[in-house]
Amino acid sequence: MSERLHLHRDGPVARLRMTRAQVHNAFDAGLIAGMTAALEDVAGDAGIRVLVLEAEGASFSAGADLNWMRGMAAASEADNREDSLALARLMRTLDELPKPTIARVQGAAFGGGVGLVACCDIAIGVPEAKFGLTESRLGLLPAVISPYVINAIGPRHARRYFASAEIFDAAEALRIGLLHQVVPADELDAAVRQQLALLLKAGPIASASAKSLVRAACAHADGARHDADNAALIARLRVSPEGQEGLSAFLDKRKPHWIDA
Incomplete structure (x- = not known):
């Protein structure tokens, strides 16, 4: 370089x-x-x-x-x-x-x-x-x-x-x-x-978003707004393709697709 x-x-x-x-x-x-x-x-x-x-x-x-x-x-x-x-x-x-x-x-x-x-x-x-x-x-x-x-x-x-x-x-x-x-x-x-x-075993989007979650938690002064933001975040992740795959893999007792077999 x-x-x-x-x-x-x-x-x-x-x-x-x-x-x-x-x-x-x-x-x-x-x-x-x-x-x-x-x-x-x-x-x-x-x-x-x-x-x-x-x-x-x-x-x-x-x-x-x-x-x-x-x-x-x-x-x-x-x-x-x-x-x-x-x-x-x-x-x-x-x-x-x-x-x-x-x-x-x-x-x-x-x-x-x-x-x-x-x-x-x-x-x-x-x-x-x-x-x-x-x-x-x-x-x-x-x-x-x-x-x-x-x-x-x-x-x-x-x-x-x-x-x-x-x-x-x-x-x-x-x-x-x-x-x-x-x-x-x-x-x-x-x-x-x-x-x-x-x-690399973690969901790519979840892993990449972890630091922004921590940053938001530390910066929040409004507890109710913080709860609402966190609820919206977990809801968004749960219905996302990555969240669906991660939950399905857990329930099916298999590795999610982002982990090499």
Whole structure:
């Protein structure tokens, strides 16, 4: 795809791999634009059901590229705003991707790299992985990624790590909710495959709609309206072709058509 990214499709599974190992997969304008475009392609491909986000080398993503940061430090406020909006678009595109997503975290993630992990629906890492929201050391804050990180780890943990910029390990990432699972490095691919198998057994439309359901539930202030919306959703799913097939397969004690025999 480019020297920064590789998008590979294997049947219903797409793998988007960051390939800037020489700079620890740090962000620059090119990587941000390329990732956004790749995610938009995945979103529009009806044949893709799950995305795995992964990286080459020792690190998952070191956050901002130093040369890129140096250039933005010399740019105008307006240019910095446009640059930040590009990163915001990347994070929102990943967070709202209409496919389940898995982060395969084989190494360290800092700054925006933590944002990528937080935007994925499932995050699996290795014990050696380190994490940090280190922006405050530079007099900055992880503003663009903050909605996704706060959703992942909660306000109290976010207040601590946004302010302290301290580095934490995979065990702490698991404890606070940034990672869902920590496995030895030689078991990482098997753990990802296990999650893929589970996701591919679910109804494609139901699986793809899960995150929008959660988002709506968290955003709803009107309880009665929320109940009505959820009732409408389950009714729509029950009478849909996928819902009918899933219910019929369950009652007939067979696999639904979306699972290979």
